[in-house]
Amino acid sequence: MVFASRREFLLQAGAAAAAGGSGALGAQMAGSAPAMAIARWAGPQELPAEEIDKVAEQLTLKALEAVGGISRFVRRGDVVWVKPNIAWIQPPEMAANTNPAVVATIVRLCFEAGAKVVKVGDNPVDVVDQAYERSGIAAAARKVGAQVVIMDRARFRRVDIKGERLQSIPIYPEVLDADVVINVPIAKHHGLATITVAMKNFMGVVEERRTFHQAIGETLTDLNRFLQPKISVVDAVRVLVARGPRGGRLEDVRMPLAVAAGTDVVALDAWAAEVLGRKPEEISSVVCGHKAGLGTMNYQSLNPVEIAVS
Amino acid sequence: MRLPRWSGARTRRLVQLTFLLLFLLAFLATRPIPGREPPGWAKIFFWFDPLLLITTVLAAHSVVAWGLLALITIGVTVVLGRVFCGWLCPLGTVHDIAGRIIRGRKDRPGVNQYSPWQKTKYYVLVGMLAAAVFGGHWITIFDPLVLFYRSLTTALFPVVQWAVEEGSASIYHADPKVGPLRVTTLTEPAYRAFRDHLRVVEKQGFLATAGILGFFVAIVALNAYRRRWWCRYLCPLGALLGLCAWRPFLRRTVDPETCSQCELCGMACHGGAVSNKAQTWRPSECYGCLNCTEDCRRGSLGFRWVWPWRPDKRIVGVNLSRRGILASAIGGVTLLGFFRATPQGRAKVYNPNLIRPPGARPEPEFLARCTACGLCMKVCPTGGLQPCGLEAGWEGLWTPRLVPKIGYCSYDCNRCGLVCPTEAIRPMKLEEKRKVRMGLAFFDITRCIPYAYGRDCMVCEEHCPIPEKAIYFLEVEVVTRDGEVRRIKQPKVDPTKCIGCGVCENVCVFRDRSAIRVTSANEDRHPANLAVPPWEDLPY
Numbered sequence: 001m002v003f004a005s006r007r008e009f010l011l012q013a014g015a016a017a018a019a020g021g022s023g024a025l026g027a028q029m030a031g032s033a034p035a036m037a038i039a040r041w042a043g044p045q046e047l048p049a050e051e052i053d054k055v056a057e058q059l060t061l062k063a064l065e066a067v068g069g070i071s072r073f074v075r076r077g078d079v080v081w082v083k084p085n086i087a088w089i090q091p092p093e094m095a096a097n098t099n100p101a102v103v104a105t106i107v108r109l110c111f112e113a114g115a116k117v118v119k120v121g122d123n124p125v126d127v128v129d130q131a132y133e134r135s136g137i138a139a140a141a142r143k144v145g146a147q148v149v150i151m152d153r154a155r156f157r158r159v160d161i162k163g164e165r166l167q168s169i170p171i172y173p174e175v176l177d178a179d180v181v182i183n184v185p186i187a188k189h190h191g192l193a194t195i196t197v198a199m200k201n202f203m204g205v206v207e208e209r210r211t212f213h214q215a216i217g218e219t220l221t222d223l224n225r226f227l228q229p230k231i232s233v234v235d236a237v238r239v240l241v242a243r244g245p246r247g248g249r250l251e252d253v254r255m256p257l258a259v260a261a262g263t264d265v266v267a268l269d270a271w272a273a274e275v276l277g278r279k280p281e282e283i284s285s286v287v288c289g290h291k292a293g294l295g296t297m298n299y300q301s302l303n304p305v306e307i308a309v310s
Numbered sequence: 311m312r313l314p315r316w317s318g319a320r321t322r323r324l325v326q327l328t329f330l331l332l333f334l335l336a337f338l339a340t341r342p343i344p345g346r347e348p349p350g351w352a353k354i355f356f357w358f359d360p361l362l363l364i365t366t367v368l369a370a371h372s373v374v375a376w377g378l379l380a381l382i383t384i385g386v387t388v389v390l391g392r393v394f395c396g397w398l399c400p401l402g403t404v405h406d407i408a409g410r411i412i413r414g415r416k417d418r419p420g421v422n423q424y425s426p427w428q429k430t431k432y433y434v435l436v437g438m439l440a441a442a443v444f445g446g447h448w449i450t451i452f453d454p455l456v457l458f459y460r461s462l463t464t465a466l467f468p469v470v471q472w473a474v475e476e477g478s479a480s481i482y483h484a485d486p487k488v489g490p491l492r493v494t495t496l497t498e499p500a501y502r503a504f505r506d507h508l509r510v511v512e513k514q515g516f517l518a519t520a521g522i523l524g525f526f527v528a529i530v531a532l533n534a535y536r537r538r539w540w541c542r543y544l545c546p547l548g549a550l551l552g553l554c555a556w557r558p559f560l561r562r563t564v565d566p567e568t569c570s571q572c573e574l575c576g577m578a579c580h581g582g583a584v585s586n587k588a589q590t591w592r593p594s595e596c597y598g599c600l601n602c603t604e605d606c607r608r609g610s611l612g613f614r615w616v617w618p619w620r621p622d623k624r625i626v627g628v629n630l631s632r633r634g635i636l637a638s639a640i641g642g643v644t645l646l647g648f649f650r651a652t653p654q655g656r657a658k659v660y661n662p663n664l665i666r667p668p669g670a671r672p673e674p675e676f677l678a679r680c681t682a683c684g685l686c687m688k689v690c691p692t693g694g695l696q697p698c699g700l701e702a703g704w705e706g707l708w709t710p711r712l713v714p715k716i717g718y719c720s721y722d723c724n725r726c727g728l729v730c731p732t733e734a735i736r737p738m739k740l741e742e743k744r745k746v747r748m749g750l751a752f753f754d755i756t757r758c759i760p761y762a763y764g765r766d767c768m769v770c771e772e773h774c775p776i777p778e779k780a781i782y783f784l785e786v787e788v789v790t791r792d793g794e795v796r797r798i799k800q801p802k803v804d805p806t807k808c809i810g811c812g813v814c815e816n817v818c819v820f821r822d823r824s825a826i827r828v829t830s831a832n833e834d835r836h837p838a839n840l841a842v843p844p845w846e847d848l849p850y
Binding site: 126132133150211216247249 | 345476759769771774775779783799817
């Protein structure tokens with residue numbers, strides 16, 4: 001078996017070891033589960049607004065199922081941190097925050113997999129409680145039983161991450177204490193970073209992030225290498241293709257109606273770059289992450305499972 | 311009517327506490343809640359304030375419809391006397407509590423005698439009303455409701471917040487345990503309740519609060535000299551109500567058969583309204599607090615309905631001198647002249663740091679309405695609205711301005727205009743408010759990283775809330791120290807789109823002095839301060 005990266009090897013080895021206790025079926029699943037899956041809507045493209053949430057839910061379910069199901073990552077009794085992008089005071093249709101239906105579906109799946117607690121939270125750029133409310137994520141997550149957590153700045157704890165650029169950085173401790181973090185970004189345009197997807201989503205669990213922009217690729221690589229995300233689900237149901245990351249014009253929103261799930265943030269970002277009409281090699285974080293061995297920018301090499309949902 | 315001895319003052323204390331709590335409740339209820347407009351009743355106390363009504367009518371020739379409720383206060387005062395001061399005013403209650411704590415239950419004989427200095431408040435009122443006729447609204451910053459609200463918002467509550475936040479955070483990080491119990495299992499829920507239901511924004515603090523707090527502490531501390539010192543000597547609202555209570559229908563009566571002229575009632579009077587061995591009464595100084603009837607051992611005192619035209623030799627009026635009134639009026643207008651005879655007051659120059667809240671009226675009209683009550687600062691979700699020091703001159707002391715370095719004007723908020731009790735900030739719909747220009751952003755290219763250091767940055771561009779982006783960038787080539795040519799993105803401001811919300815200044819990497827700063831230039835409330843007209847077809 002060829003592993004995409006060292007991390008992938010460790011992950012699968014760990015999963016296999018854990019599966020040793022839970023039976024041969026688990027071992028089989030863990031061994032054969034693909035590293036990436038892309039679910040695309042193949043039904044009618046003109047959808048009424050209320051249908052989009054249902055499509056988002058289906059896409060999320062199928063994409064996660066194809067990478068081995070959420071139970072590959074979440075075990076009974078786990079504390080899970082779901083990390084959507086809730087940066088801005090914008091409604092879902094502006095594609096500035098992760099789609100609430102995607103978040104809610106993941107929370108539901110975590111509970112079905114036996115998670116003890118599912119926490120949902122981000123460190124918004126805008127006024128916190130307003131961003132939580134307007135994004136629709138707080139209400140959607142609460143409805144399915146998640147704890148919606150506000151990251152208090154005074155609760156962050158400085159952690160040595162020993163990266164190339166970042167030596168230490170304040171990180172929200174509950175994220176580090178969680179048994180598993182599920183990274184749920186939205187794919188969108190970003191004025192400086194060109195795009196913001198899975199790697200950049202982790203800027204939402206740290207403080208002192210203003211200087212990141214001066215070397216966005218390297219700092220995001222440092223952060224992701226430290227946090228070791230195990231599973232990311234990229235929301236490309238609606239995407240923002242210009243005037244990101246905040247957006248605010250429906251003209252800048254496109255509807256690829258797709259969700260990708262995978263274990264490799266670099267590969268997911270590379271895929272999302274193409275969705276947004278860019279080339280992966282234009283994106284400094286993708287290139288830096290690839291060079292640092294965090295993942296592969298050649299996402300096709302992971303043989304992603306393509307699923308058409310209708 | 312004779313109120314039973316045992317109930318009057320006690321009932322009054324209960325009413326006082328209730329109104330103090332209601333005031334605090336209204337204060338806390340203005341906390342901005344996502345997706346909801348601030349409750350209309352948050353400013354209900356101000357609507358009932360006749361000083362605000364009269365000065366706003368005099369100065370701005372305008373009245374906020376709900377403000378007419380203050381006529382009820384005037385009517386009640388004409389009939390019952392200054393019961394507002396004695397029974398309802400929350401600051402009066404604070405004074406009563408402070409006096410009780412500092413001076414104990416009783417005063418020695420003579421302490422509470424009337425002093426002619428108590429006329430000061432009337433002369434101040436006269437002077438300030440004269441100034442109001444010429445557009446000066448300054449007296450309202452000393453209105454008791456206003457100054458109490460402002461002190462709560464900008465000085466007292468932030469101290470509570472500081473204690474809760476710092477205390478709970480240090481417990482969180484130390485994580486002490488008592489036996490098997492972690493202390494944080496108690497403190498964290500308490501902190502979160504405070505965070506989710508009481509505070510507005512974390513680490514909230516205000517500028518220029520030394521004066522606000524100092525003033526508040528001083529007038530409360532002066533209870534050590536005389537109970538209700540503020541109400542007796544200076545309160546402008548008390549003075550106004552005192553004039554209304556010139557000949558109230560409800561009057562204090564003494565039964566000459568039983569009164570022994572013991573002066574217990576005079577000792578118990580916190581307004582100095584009783585003198586001459588209980589025989590004379592000054593209704594303009596009487597709060598109707600019923601302390602005197604409570605303390606009279608012979609039951610000689612009461613309050614009785616009397617037709618106002620009935621002569622009553624025991625009543626002593628305010629007795630202002632004509633000369634004093636004239637001098638006060640001249641003094642008030644002179645003070646206003648002093649305030650306004652400045653380059654800024656004459657609109658020859660504009661203070662770059664005076665960025666008023668969105669929808670603030672042109673400066674003279676704004677000052678003719680703003681009371682500096684602090685409601686707008688209280689509801690500002692970023693904490694960016696701050697009390698002025700002297701940025702707007704003495705006349706603008708403690709009035710609101712946006713300090714983007716501390717907090718920006720949220721693109722998704724229009725609360726300040728909705729809560730302003732005198733509409734100094736116009737109430738606007740969100741879509742309308744989003745178009746108001748408060749100022750213009752400028753890059754300091756000696757600091758801005760892409761300009762000064764040839765690196766990418768763009769935090770400001772990312773945050774710019776205008777959908778079309780008032781901050782954009784141009785790709786340029788720069789030469790590094792080693793002679794290498796790099797392509798970087800340099801940010802620019804589009805003056806036709808910038809509304810001066812200040813989020814760019816707020817989020818700039820430089821925490822000391824931002825490399826992009828907003829000034830009041832281009833504010834649309836002053837056409838004369840327009841520097842770069844928003845003509846979109848011209849190049850920029």
